[in-house]
Amino acid sequence: MSGNPTTLPAAGPLAGPGKGAARSPVARRLLRRLEVRMLALALVIAVVLSLLSPYFLTRTNLFNILDQSVVVGIVAVGMTFVILTGGIDLSVGSVAGLCGIVLGLALQHVPIPVGIALAAGAGGLIGLVSGLLIAYFGLAAFVVTLGMMAIARSLAYIASGQTAISNIPAGLSDIVYTSILGVPGNVVFLLALYALAFAYLTYAKGGRVIYAVGSNVEAARAAGLPVxxxxxxxxxxSGALSAVAVTFSVAQLLSADPLMGNMLELDAIAAVVIGGASLYGGRGTILGTLIGVLIMVMIRNGLNLLGVSPFWQGSAIGTIIILALLVERLVSARAAR
Amino acid sequence: MGAAPAISPPLLVAAGVEKTFDRTRALAGAGLTLRPGEVHGLLGANGAGKSTLSKVLAGHVLPDRGEIRLAERPFRAASPREAMEAGVGIVMQETSLAPDLTVVENIFLPELGRPGLLSRGRLRRRARDLLARLGHDHALPLDAEARDLSAAQRQLVEIAKALALDTPVLIFDEPTASLSPSEVESLFAVMDRLRRDGHALVFVSHRLEEVFAITDRVTIMREGRTVADAIETASLSQADLVRHMVGQELGFIYARSGDGAPGPRGDVVLAVEGLRAPPAVVDVSFRVHRGEILGLGGLVGAGRSETAEALFGLRPRTAGRITLNGRAIAPRKPAEAVALGLGFVAEDRRRQSLVPDLSVRENLLLAHLGAHRGFGTGYRAREAAVDRLVARLGLPADRMAQGSILAFSGGMQQKVVIARWLLLEPAVLILDEPTKGVDIATRASIYAILREIAAEGVGVVLISSDFEELLGLSDRIVVLSDGRSIADLPSARLDEAKLTLLAAPRTSMARSAALLEGLAGAHRASAFWALIDGDGLICLGSAAAAGAPDPGLRPGEAFRAEETRIPTALAARRDGFVDEPDGGCATLLTPVRSAHGHDLGWIGLTLDPAAPRPDAAGVRAAIKAAMSPAGTGSDALGSSPS
Known part of the structure; x- marks a missing residue:
């Protein structure tokens, strides 16, 4: 790898003669990597849930977890890109809702691939408008995407006539249920997307510029980067991937509802942050985001298996997110010493 | 020198103070002993720890170790407020004004934190009082917002703010960096009064002449340690001071390779004409030749950094012509400037250069990444070139791939940033304060690199507030003042004192400009102000009445005596008028000094030889009276021989 964006400044492997060199250097080096710690956390959660529920570790349930990861996982990739630049995109859920309607309406008239392209194009266009308002006109990302969130949801209701579009061509569901080597199509797509995003952020010029912009935009500009x-x-x-994500929802339900993607932004942001990205930008990895997504989905899945009331699930998930970050902060502070 | 009462017990004693930032050891056993009623110089080279020690005393920085006692009681200030309440105030080097507040509000900012009601009228009266003491009651509008002030004005507000606290210990951290000579005089008068009132003052500076002029005792620091503790200033020579400050080994730091003369100048690589980028850059012109180091000199706030930023496309330009290798260019953003062959090492490394979340190697490759065309990073193709640069600049190869650049010392960081540009082989490299926060050893190697790349044909533009560095490194110096280029001189003709005078802001030149106009008008003559040195001179200003004879001088340029029309007068420098043998003109030269004894050069008056001669002694007296600043209390110091 040509860059090592997750190395914490205070926790670099060259921290010099450290004080407590009790643990083996390999373990210490591994523990300094945030993804490794989060992966450990994911495993702990998995073990706990499998002890609490005999159904958790079944093949069906594991595929369930992957299946439930697809929508939030796709959106979280775009969110990682945005957060790496130091921005935030609150509009992803609403954009997903609007693009689902665009897809549903388009499929009444055009073939499936064209419909998907139109939806993705609509999502990308909304993202372009937000991005220009933020990067060119210098408006706050939080405010711009908050406004876009309201606009997109409102347009979704207007375009759909306040009802779900249910006469979706059944062929669309093929993108979910066609399996490759026994793995469902949507999961294959998710994994391919993560591999692609990883390669882009690590080896492509654009990916490195995104890190540089998020880490120090002024230095990036002064060095002549296309900021x-x-x-x-x-x-x-982010906008285009919101559309792609909702396409998988629509394909599964064969229905496009203007309410789709409600609160999706919260799950996506939480996954990215649990995955170790800094909301100030410049720090985070796509691998971390994948782990973050899995942690989120596993918790939700486990709570369902345990029969926890949906009303209590919000409290449980919120608490676990905050606890995870708190523990992480304490651990990384110790590792830095 | 003021009489330092030797018997009084020390007011503040600091010993064994240590402080480490990240991995940089800023203080490693620093100490200071202050007596009431003294001005105590705190000296040291860049990065010696003067500012850090000052900040420890003022509560801005918590020391890791060390003992500090104030008035015989343990002193430990966790915040500037605690330090102020215990009795230590500071005038910071980098101004810490709130840009949205007015001058009055800034001066009394520390009081705004106190409970109770404020009387606006009373604050205004006190503010006017304080500024009057600094000789600036008219120049500083009380209701102006701090953001609209010039660098010198901000510095004055900073000083007034510290004076308002009236603490027994007052630290001045390089207060004169952006002040003109006359403003320095006023400040010294105020310091002298505070000293007589029993305050203990710390004066941090690297201008040695100022140290000799105002301090009673000096403490010298080197590499975070106190190496000379409270020595009487009078017992030291300038050479002693320098030896303590830099150690022995640095006599060669500015040494030029070869015979010491600048190499042959190549073609003009970068030409700038009438550059304007308001508000800081008004009218700047200069030329950089291939293979030379051009220095941009001036005070803080003169518009040097802004000039560089405007050239590099970081600041919009409203006028001016830039020519690179004979081709007109107009970069609107850095990416364009880089593509054209410019490189720019900005002043504020942390803010403008470093990308902390990328590896050190990637920081080095950052400008390459911007210049690279293609989907990938193109790092691999640059591997060999990067390795060569790493070796050439003496960077630690094993620390390049991993670890944060923030863990590097300032010097190493700067080398990485310089390497970033060298990798692209620019035609012109502009460096803004390249040795700020850089340790001495690395400074020497940065100087060597700059000389090397200049010799290889890169046009190097150097901006530095360290006049010694500027003079030592540059082949030629263009002086900027209030956003204008006012002089273009070979550095061999300059020294620190001359450069200081040239760099003075226009506002403080107003008095001399008015004097020259007045003289020229009254005597139907040409009047000029010049620094005369051996058989040469530098003209600082001139004025001429219609039809008056021309002495052959232009402001901002250096002349040898025989190049002027008044060589005889320049050689004689007599008390009366001197006639040129060719009968062209008669000239009266008057040496002028500040009330403080600073050499301000000469005022010349050139008349038609046939015109009626005014009384030479009368003219001289009038000139001397006009050139002496009317600063309050300056008489007390002006009479002291130093």
């Missing part, structure tokens, strides 16, 4: 283009791109990616 504007790569400040806007993440919002375009």
């Amino acid at each position: 504007l283009a790569y400040s806007v791109l993440p919002y375009v990616v």
